[in-house]
Amino acid sequence: xxxxxxxxxxxxxxxxxxxxxxxxxxxxxxxxxxxxxxxxxxxxxxxxxxxxxxxxxxxxxxxxxxxxxxxxxxxxxxxxxxxxxxxxxxxxxxxxxxxxxxxxxxxxxxxxxxxxxxxxxxxxxxxxxxxxxxxxxxxxxxxxxxxxxxxxxxxxxxxxxxxxxxxxxxxxxxxxxxxxxxxxxxxxxxxxxxxxxxxxxxxxxxxxxxxxxxxxxxxxxxxxxxxxxxxxxxxxxxxxxxxxxxxxxxxxxxxxxxxxxxxxxxxxx
Numbered sequence: 001x002x003x004x005x006x007x008x009x010x011x012x013x014x015x016x017x018x019x020x021x022x023x024x025x026x027x028x029x030x031x032x033x034x035x036x037x038x039x040x041x042x043x044x045x046x047x048x049x050x051x052x053x054x055x056x057x058x059x060x061x062x063x064x065x066x067x068x069x070x071x072x073x074x075x076x077x078x079x080x081x082x083x084x085x086x087x088x089x090x091x092x093x094x095x096x097x098x099x100x101x102x103x104x105x106x107x108x109x110x111x112x113x114x115x116x117x118x119x120x121x122x123x124x125x126x127x128x129x130x131x132x133x134x135x136x137x138x139x140x141x142x143x144x145x146x147x148x149x150x151x152x153x154x155x156x157x158x159x160x161x162x163x164x165x166x167x168x169x170x171x172x173x174x175x176x177x178x179x180x181x182x183x184x185x186x187x188x189x190x191x192x193x194x195x196x197x198x199x200x201x202x203x204x205x206x207x208x209x210x211x212x213x214x215x216x217x218x219x220x221x222x223x224x225x226x227x228x229x230x231x232x233x234x235x236x237x238x239x240x241x242x243x244x245x246x247x248x249x250x251x252x253x254x255x256x257x258x259x260x261x262x263x264x265x266x267x268x269x
């Protein structure tokens with residue numbers, strides 16, 4: 001009998017705490033961040049087009065041609081051990097390391113050791129200074145380099161993008177975004193893998209209202225462990241917080257489903 005009473009008390013307290021957390025989360029005020037990245041590229045007006053932006057993944061192989069035709073681009077970047085900011089084809093680099101049985105990360109290798117004379121080889125960001133100025137860019141930092149953020153900021157200054165008005169920075173790892181945000185608070189940032197995990201964990205416990213969204217934009221493919229990532233619950237919470245979301249990279253046949261969710265943008269290969 002005592003065990004039953006104790007269990008009921010514990011359940012009652014837990015339920016009360018659960019309700020309090022949800023009420024607290026729903027009561028938090030959120031404002032919209034009017035960053036230039038979220039406006040049209042022309043007059044600085046809000047993006048009013050019903051169509052999401054399409055960000056094209058460019059690699060060293062199709063970079064020169066893609067910069068001529070694409071307005072919105074997605075670049076995988078990395079830092080070398082000699083502190084160069086490079087654009088890479090991450091699939092090509094991974095396959096090359098597998099073939100050579102090399103496990104060294106890009107940030108522990110010299111730029112001259114990474115380039116190999118093929119069209120897929122890494123290229124320097126600074127070589128595309130003029131072509132990048134009129135683009136909306138998603139920079140996806142690979143690895144977790146120690147001096148990555150310093151090199152990134154210095155390179156943005158050298159190519160005239162130091163204001164951060166036309167790009168979004170993301171990384172699968174927390175440290176690059178956290179460190180860069182401490183230096184450049186006005187830049188906008190996408191979600192890391194650990195932040196995605198926390199968001200979905202709280203959503204699964206029906207406590208999405210209490211989750212912390214450090215990033216300005218939620219970026220993820222359509223699925224999460226073979227289940228839909230952008231659920232109605234998550235999308236409603238993002239709208240409540242005035243958070244934009246970008247879907248991708250998309251697999252073949254996913255464009256219509258992604259567009260139906262009315263995201264800010266999608267990422268295509």
